[in-house]
Structure formats: structure tokens, C-alpha cells
């Protein structure tokens with residue numbers, strides 16, 4: 429029988445990330461500059477984080493963003509999911525050539541709730557990125573820190589159940605506590621294949637409020653623990669309305685129509701983020 433005592437640190441941090449009352453999470457992804465530089469909506473990162481932080485459960489971001497863009501009084505007790513893999517940029521076609529960029533000691537010093545590593549399954553650097561994940565899990569679990577695996581998708585890979593299911597299952601077998609992947613048809617099968625590991629859904633490129641909210645709704649209906657959206661929130665003309673509407677779906681079990689009403693109610697005075 430597993431010694432539950434050994435998992436107290438992991439469990440405590442998991443409870444900070446995923447609300448134990450409903451096992452759901454609205455994670456806000458603002459880690460894009462680690463390979464995209466000054467991303468639209470994140471050019472004034474401090475303002476974006478300050479505006480949206482109150483409405484997310486957990487902030488997925490980078491060491492530099494925490495250091496440079498978040499005032500301690502704004503952060504409060506909001507949990508950080510710290511990206512610890514990187515080493516590439518959009519100027520280079522092959523994005524999969526990542527390594528670990530932040531030490532576990534630094535993550536502990538920052539009191540993060542979890543650390544995130546990308547894996548690029550099927551890419552030229554598949555093995556390297558899977559080993560980035562397993563090495564991080566070996567180290568992070570020693571300190572009771574859960575690891576979130578990001579199933580990054582290369583340009584030429586299909587975002588279908590076959591691919592995303594394979595990538596997600598590899599992450600689960602590696603020992604990831606949370607898997608971040610993309611929504612696809614028959615998504616509930618993917619969730620079943622990795623159960624009981626929590627799944628959060630990435631938003632992808634900016635689409636539209638109805639489409640993004642539909643994806644959030646379909647994801648949680650299929651069994652996802654929630655979403656880890658970025659651009660569909662911070663690039664929307666009504667970013668606060670968008671994150672509140674997502675929260676209404678994830679935690680309030682709102683329909684897409686009800687969530688759109690939440691979105692519209694925030695429209696007066698809405699301000700686009702730089």
C-alpha cells in the first residue's frame with residue numbers, strides 16, 4: 429500500500445492548483461514570451477497579469493514574468509505553475525529542441541505550486557523532451573512538487589485523438605500529475621485513457637468568444653479538470669469578460685449561452701490588453 433504521508437506535499441500543492449471542492453481549475457497561461465517574445469496581449473505583461481489574476485485559480489508563467497511583472501501584493505496566495513522548459517524561439521522552425529531552464533531549487537524558492545515541462549512527441553527531439561519531463565518528475569517529486577506535462581504539438585502533427593491520446597498517455601506513464609493537451613473529437617476517450625490524472629485543455633490561437641467558450645464547455649463535459657487558456661483570454665477585446673465566462677463554465681457549470689451573458693455583462697468599459 430502506498431504511503432500517503434509521502435504524498436502530503438504533492439497533495440497540498442495539487443489542492444492549490446485544482447480546487448478540491450469541484451476538482452476544477454481555470455489556469456491562465458501567460459508563458460508565451462518564453463519562445464514568442466512580445467506576444468500581443470502580453471506586451472505590457474504587468475498590466476495583463478494584474479487585470480486577469482483575480483479571476484484565475486492558477487497562473488501558468490515563467491520565472492522572468494514572476495520576477496519582473498508581478499507585485500507581491502498582487503500575487504497574494506495565487507498559485508504559480510512555473511514553466512521550467514525552454515531554450516528555443518519562433519525564429520527557428522524546429523521548436524522541439526528544449527531543455528530544462530529553471531532549477532528545482534529556484535522553483536522551491538519561488539514557492540511554486542507546480543512546474544510545467546513541454547514534450548514534443550513525434551518530433552526530432554522526442555526523446556530529449558520526454559527525458560526533460562522524467563528528469564523533472566524525478567527531481568520535483570522528491571520535494572512534493574507536482575509536474576504538469578504540456579503536450580506541445582508540432583506544425584505537421586494532427587491534433588486528433590490518436591496523436592493527443594498517445595502524447596497524453598506517455599506523459600501519464602512518465603508520472604505527470606496534470607496533463608495539458610488540446611481538445612479533439614471524442615475527447616472523453618483521452619480523459620479516460622489517462623484517468624485519474626487531471627487533464628487541462630490549451631486554448632490555441634485566438635478564435636472567438638463563442639468558439640472558445642464552446643471548447644471550454646465541451647472539455648469539462650468530457651471530463652477535463654478545466655482549461656489552461658491564454659490567447660483566447662488576453663487577446664480578446666473583453667478579456668475580463670472572457671475569463672469570467674470561462675470561470676462560469678468551469679466552476680459554475682454554465683452553458684455556453686449563459687457564459688456568453690456573463691461575457692456580455694462585462695462588455696461596457698472593456699479594455700483590450702496590449
Ligand code: R5P
Nearest residue numbers: 457459630631632657658659
Ligand atoms: C505553449 O507551450 C504554452 O504553454 C501556452 O501557454 C499554451 O499553448 C496555452 O496558451 P494558448 O491558450 O494561448 O494556446
